[in-house]
Amino acid sequence: MSFASEDSQKLDFAGSPVNQSLSADDKIELFRQMTRIRRFEQASLKMYNKGVMGGFLHLYIGQESVAVGTISLRGEHDHFITAYRDHGHALAVGMGMNECMAELYGKASGCSKGKGGSMHYFAPDKNYWGGHGIVGGQTPLGLGLGYGLKYKELEGCALCYLGDGAVNQGAVHESFNLAALFEIPVVFVIENNGYSMGTSQKRSSSFRGCLAQRAEGYDMEWDLIDGSDLYQVRAKANIAMERARKESKPSVIEIATYRYYGHSVADANAKKYRTPDEIENYKKNHDPIRLWEHRLLDEGVLTEEKSKEIDDAAKKEAADSIEFAENAPAPTVDSIMDDVYWESDNDTEASKIGRHFFND
Amino acid sequence: MSFASEDSQKLDFAGSPVNQSLSADDKIELFRQMTRIRRFEQASLKMYNKGVMGGFLHLYIGQESVAVGTISLRGEHDHFITAYRDHGHALAVGMGMNECMAELYGKASGCSKGKGGSMHYFAPDKNYWGGHGIVGGQTPLGLGLGYGLKYKELEGCALCYLGDGAVNQGAVHESFNLAALFEIPVVFVIENNGYSMGTSQKRSSSFRGCLAQRAEGYDMEWDLIDGSDLYQVRAKANIAMERARKESKPSVIEIATYRYYGHSVADANAKKYRTPDEIENYKKNHDPIRLWEHRLLDEGVLTEEKSKEIDDAAKKEAADSIEFAENAPAPTVDSIMDDVYWESDNDTEASKIGRHFFND
Amino acid sequence: MSRKMLYRHAIREALDEELTRDENVVVMGEEVAQYNGAYKVTEGLWEKWGCKRIVDTPISEAGFIGMGIGASMLGIRPVMELMFWSFHSVAFDQLVNNAACVRYMSGGLINVPIVVRGPANGGTNVGATHSHIPEGLFAAFPGLKVCAPATPADAKGLMKAAIRDNDPVYVMENTLLYGTEGEVPEADAGDHVVPLGKADLKREGSDISLIAHGRSVIHCLAAAETLKEEHGINAEVLDLRSIRPLDQEAILETVRKTNRAVLVDESKGFGGVSAMVSHLIQEHAFDHLDAPITRVTTLDAPAIYSPHVENEQLPNPKRIVDKVLAQA
C-alpha cells in the first residue's frame, strides 16, 4: 500500500482556482457531505449486522473524499457511474438517505424499489447511473454516457469510477481505447484503495509507476491524486473534467484512498491481509474527513461546535432513515414481474403482442 | 501505414549472434520456407477462386518473414499459436502442404479432418496450437502455453501471434497483465500489417509510439521490428524468446508487415481502403522474400539458378498438394459426430454413462 | 403495392428510414461505415449519413456495445452490428447483464432502447466459432427481446419495430438469406412495421405443423412442397419470426388444427428455441397431440467446416421430410 501523499512532496492545492472559488459555506457543505456518507454507512453497518438486510454491503468509509470531491465539481451535463461500492456517490449526487436505506432493507420505497440492493443505487434524475455489480462492467457504460453527451453536443463529462482490481478487466481496456480514439468526454476515476478483496494491488496488477499510467498506452492523459486531500482531489479532477468538457478528451485519474472495513461486511479476512498498523495509520494520518475538518478549523471556516452540529445532524438523519426503512412496505410478489420491459410497464400496444413472460 | 524501416535508421542485423550462426544452408532453408508458403497460398487462392473451397481464405502473402523468422528460432520446448491467418505458421512449423491443402478442401485427410478449415490448422506434435477464429481469443491460450511450460519447469517459450486489430480486444489486455504479473515465458507477436479488415491502424487504435509500447503499462519489455528484414526479425525476436526462456519474462514485439491481398479473398474492398501505390510500394521495396533473396545473392549464398530451383520445387509441391486434396476422401456425415469429446472418441467407461449427444 | 427486394436491402431500407425518422438513431459496428458492411447490409449509409450517424468501431465488441448501452440510457438509439452474432461471446456481459438487467435493477428508472443485429447462422463453412445460433440463448434472459426474420419483408418490418421498441431487441439475420429476394411493400405505401411477437403462417396445411424461424422456414416451405407432391401430406408452416415475445397462441392454434408438430431449429439439440416450443405445446395442447412432437436440429457437434457435409449437419428439406414421414 502506498499513498501518493507519503511519496510525493506535499503541495497545497487550496490555491487552485477551483478551490479558491469555494465560499466558507461551500467548504462546510463538503464536510457535511462526507460526514453524511460516513454516518449513513455506519448506520447501515449496524443494521446489516443485525441481519435485517440481505446480500452484500460494501462500505465506502475512508473513501468519502473521492465521491464528494469529484461530484462537487459537477455541472449540469455531468454524469456519474460506479461499481457496487456506490453509497457515497449516491449521497453525493443528492439522493436521500431514506430511499437509500430503504433499498438496503429491500423495501418497495427504496431507490430501486428493493430490486437492486446495496450494489444497485440509481438516480437518473440526478445524473447517477448506478451502482453495478460486475467488476469493470460499468466502464463501457460510462464511456457511453460520454458518447451520448458528445452525440447530443452537450458540454459535459461522464465520470466513471472503478477499483484498482477492476483495471484488469478486458472491458476497461476496450473502453480506454475507444475513449481515446473517439475523443469521448469521459474521466475514468480509479479509486485505488490498495486492495481488490483480499488481494493487494501488487498481487493483481503489473504496472509501471501507477495504474493510471497505463493511459499512456492509449495516448491519454492521466494523473495520480492523493485522496486524503480534498483540495487536491478537486484541483486535479477539475483539470480532467474540464479537458473532457472543453476539449472532448478523456483522462484516467487514479485517486489513492483506503477503505476502513473489509471488502464487504461479509469479509472475514479484512484484518488478515492488511496489518492493523496499516489500517490505524490511515485512520490517524489520512482520514479524509478528519483532515478536511482540521483544515477548515485551521482556516477558521469551521468551529468545533459547528462540526459537532453537522455530525449530530448526520447521525440523526441516518437514524431517521432506519426508521423510514423499517416502516416502509416490502415489495409484493407480484411486483417481481414489473420493471423488466419498458413496453410492458407502460402497457403499450407492443407489450400486448405475443407472450413476453414465461412463468410456468 | 508506416513501416519501421522507413522511419528508423537502417541497422544491419546480419551480425547478431543468432544470424552469425546461420550456415549457408540454413539461410537457403529460410528462403525455401518463405517461398513454399507463398507458393502454397498462391495455389490455394487459385483453387479458392475456382470455388472448390468454402468459408474464408485469409492469405499470409507478404507476411512470410514473420512466421519463418520467428519460428526458425525455435527450440524443443517452444510453442506457437496464432489467429485465423495461419497457413504461414503451419508450414513454418513443418506441416505438410498436402494435409494443409486437403483441409482447405474440407477433406477427411486434412490436418483437422476437414473440421477446421483455413482458420483452424493444428499440429500439436509440432507444438503448433492453431489457428483461431475469434479475434484476440487465442491470446489467453498462448499465455496458457507459457504457463504450462513454466509449470512443468521446461525451458521454452510460447509465441502468441495477433493482429494490429486484435490488440483492442479485452482478452489481450488481461493476458498482458497476467503474463507480466505471473512472469510467464510468452512472447506476444503483434503482426502489424496496418489494417484490420478495411480499418487502418490509426482508425482502430489510439496509442503512443507504437502498439507494442502499450506493454509499458504492464511493466513489460517490448520492441518494434521491421518485418521486411529477416535478419532483424530473427535478431530481435531472439532477444524476446531468450528473455522468456532464460528469465521467464514476457515481451510484446510488434512486427511491421503487410498483406498483399484483401483481408480474406472475399474482401471486395481490398483496393479501396489502400491505394494501389501503397500496395505496389510494398511489393517493390519491402517484399520480405525478394529482399532476402537479394541479400543471399549479395552474400553469395544463393544463386539465381538455385533460387529458381527452390521456387519451382515449391510450385510443384503446391500443385501436388492440390492433386492430393482433390483425390482425398470427403468426411462422412457420421464423422460429424466424432472429435467432440475425448472420452467418447476413446470409448471410455465415462463415455458410456448418460446421454452425451442430443441429436433429434 | 410492393416490389421485389433483397433481404439485405430490405434491412438497409429499414435502417435508412429510421435514421431519417429519428435523429437519435445511430448505426455502429465493425466495418459498417467506410467498408459498407462486411455483408453489405449498410452499403451507402455512411456516404449518405456521414460519420456521426454511421460509426466504424474497433474490434472491441464488449466496449462498443457497452458504449451503445450507456448512450441509450441518455436517449440515443444505437443499432449495433455484430459482424457475426457469434461474436456475442466476447460481449456477453454487456448483452445479458447491462442491456437486460439495468432497467430491473434500477426499479424501472432506466430503459435501454438498443438494437443489436447481425447474421446468426450456420451453412457458410466458417467453422465452429463463427456459426453459433443464439436465439434461444438470449431469449432465455428476461429483459431481452429476440427476433429472426426469414423474408425480406419481415426483415424490414421487424427491424423497424426493433428500432422503435424501447427495450433491447436482438435481431438475428442470416448470411444465407441476405441475397434472397422477396416482395416488400413500397416505401411510400406507409410505414411497414412488423410487430414483435406475431408469428406468420407462411403456408396453410392440415396434416402436420412445421414450426420454425429464420432460414429454417425456407427449408420447411421446400419440405412442405415435397411432402405434398410426393407423399400427399399437407403441411402447415408457421414462421415464429419473433422468439421473445413469442406468439404462443399461433403455435397452439396450428397444433390444435393439425394435431402434429415437427419443430425445425438451427440450434443444437440440447435446448434451443424448439425445446421451449415443444414444452409449451405439450403443456397447453396436450390433448390435441396425436404423436410426440419431434424436432429437426443441427447435429449436436460444433459446426463442421467441410463444405462437403456442413449442409447435412444443418436442418435441410430432406431431413425435415424424413422427420415428418417418421411421425406420420
Place this chain on the structure above:
Amino acid sequence: MSRKMLYRHAIREALDEELTRDENVVVMGEEVAQYNGAYKVTEGLWEKWGCKRIVDTPISEAGFIGMGIGASMLGIRPVMELMFWSFHSVAFDQLVNNAACVRYMSGGLINVPIVVRGPANGGTNVGATHSHIPEGLFAAFPGLKVCAPATPADAKGLMKAAIRDNDPVYVMENTLLYGTEGEVPEADAGDHVVPLGKADLKREGSDISLIAHGRSVIHCLAAAETLKEEHGINAEVLDLRSIRPLDQEAILETVRKTNRAVLVDESKGFGGVSAMVSHLIQEHAFDHLDAPITRVTTLDAPAIYSPHVENEQLPNPKRIVDKVLAQA
C-alpha cells in the same frame, strides 16, 4: 463407512485428494489461495499445497480461464473457480469457444481437461448480475459437460469425476448448499467418484415424478414430505446430478412408473434444463404421460434483490406442492 460433512468440505476434500493424486492438477481463481476462497471452499489448500498448486488470479476471468485452457492443452489439469458462476459473462468466449470447440476444430488432436467450478444459484439477495443459473446455457454447447451436485457426497464424487475427465467439465455448486451437511463415504474407504451422466433417485414414490438438480432437489424432497403427509401423494424425486451427459434412461424410467412429472429448475422459464427434459419425456414417453408435464422455475424476471420476496421468485417447496396439486 461414512461421516457427516459439509458440502464445502466435501468439495475441498475432492480437490485435496486430486491434488495428491495428480501433480498436474492446479487450483486457480480469485481469492482461492491466500484468502481461502470467497466461500471457503479452498480453505487451507494454499497453506498445504503452496503457490504453485493453488493460484490467486487477478479479476480477469477471460484471461485466467483462457490461460487454464491453454495450459490444459499441454497436459496441465486446471480446476478454475469462478467466484460466482455468474461471472461466466466476462469469460464466455473462452468457455464456449476455446474450451468447447478446440478439440473439434483440430479434428480431435487436442483435448481440454479443465474443470470450471463455483456457485450458480439465486437466493442470496445479490441481485440480477450475480444470480445467473447457467446449467442449461452451457449444456447446450456440445463439447462441454455440466453437473450440479445437491448433496455433499455427490459434490465430492462429481468433483473427482470432473477432474479426471479428459473433457471440459463445468461444476455448478450452490452457495446455499455449502453449509449443508450430509453423509460422505470415508476417505479411506476407497475412491469416492460419482460418474457424470448418472442420475440418482433420491426418493422413491409412485404417484408423480419430481425431477430436479442442485438445490431444487432439496426443495423437492421437502415438498414430497408435505405431499405425503398432507395430501397422501407419494412423489418420486429424481436428482439429475449431471446435466450433460444426461441420464435420459432414469428420467424415462421414473416417468413410465408414475406417469406424471413436475420439473423443478432454478432457471428462468424460457428454456433451461427443464424445457429440454420436458421435450425428451414427451418424445420418448408420450404414451406414458397422464397429464402435461409442468414446471416450477424462477419467476421470469432478472433476480430481485429484496430478501422479502426473493424466495418467492425461486422454486420452493410450497410452489412445488402447488404445482403437483394442480396436476394431480
